[in-house]
Amino acid sequence: MHRIALLQMTSGIDPLTNRDTIVRAIADAGEGGAAMLFTPEMCGLLDRKRERATPNIVPEADNPVLMSVQEAACEHKIAVALGSLAVERPDGKWANRSFVIGADGTIIARYDKMHMFDVDLETGESWRESIAYEAGDDVVAADTPIGLLGLSICYDIRFPALYDALGRLKCDVIAIPAAFTAPTGKAHWHIMQRARAIEASAFVISAAQVGKHEDGRETYGHSLVVDPWGEVLLDMGGEEAGLGFADIDLERIAQVRRQLPSLANRRPLGRASAK
Known part of the structure; x- marks a missing residue:
């Protein structure tokens, strides 16, 4: 049995304030017996105004949130799945990047969000993530204290091919950190x-942003832990930020995969055609 912690946040436009929230959560998660803490997408900075955000989007080596999280992880001997940070790439473009940080503070893995949130909702909300961010290309999984962890971010959830690839890697756990809009969250969050989780026969751990943010957006919350059978083990609700805990049993993965060996039964698809 492995204990994990999820940080549900209402991140704002000041990276240092967000940093302090995450560092406190690392300490509290460690004291609570968690082997690993999961944080939401854009936990270090959530700011839709590009001009205001630009001075705070810096290379990894200069990112104050990342550095402090590495130090806190080492101090409290706990691994951290840092949902994502906005970082400047070597080519000057921006990436929406997840980090897996070991209990010794080292960076174990990085994943750049593949699918950009470019949508126009009936509520009037319009988002063009691709204007500011460069999409990633690589499927990433990393060994962690809670098993093989597959990485994805928010809007990725709508693209099953990524999760098919993570399933073929036989991931034990898949992270889906998010800053889901309220309208799409109400319609689709839980079911997706x-x-x-069911498709990959794996645990899904989804730390989320919640509530009304300084930049004017509203996010859905409901940080979740889902087991390989699709049962919800933890739902942190859509009202408040905070720290939640769940215990996951990796034996449950083997039980589900024995009953429904869908990963083993998959076959390559033939050529598609419309008659």
Whole structure:
């Protein structure tokens, strides 16, 4: 049995304030017996105004949130799945990047969000993530204290091919940190989270942003832990930020995969055609 912690946040436009929230959560998660803490997408900075955000989006080596999280992880001997940070790439473009940090503070893995959130909702909300961020290309999984962890971010959840690839890697756990909009969250959040867990026969851990943010957006919350059968083990609700805990049993993965060996039964698809 492995204890994990999820930080549900209402991140704002000041990276140092967000940093302090995450560092406190690392300490509290360690004291609570968690082997690993999961944080939401854009936990270090959530700011839709590009001009205001630009001075705070810096290379990894200069990112104050990343550095402090590495130090806190080492101090409290706990691994951290840092949902994502906005970072400047060597080519000057921006990436929406997840980090897996070991209990010794080292960076074990990085994943750049593949699918950009470019949508126009009936509520009037319009988002063009691709204007500011460069999409990633690589499927990433990393060994962690809670098993093989597959990485994804928020809007990725709508693209099953990524989770098919993580399933073929036989991931034990898949992280889906998010800053889901309230309208899309109400319609699709729970059902897609459960579907991804069932398809991969893996635990899904989704730390989320919640509530009204300084930059004017509203996010859905409901940080979740879902088991490989699709059962929700933890739902942190859509009202408040905070720290939640769940215990996951990796034996459950083997039980589910014995009953429904869908990963083993998969076959390559033939050529598609419309008659």
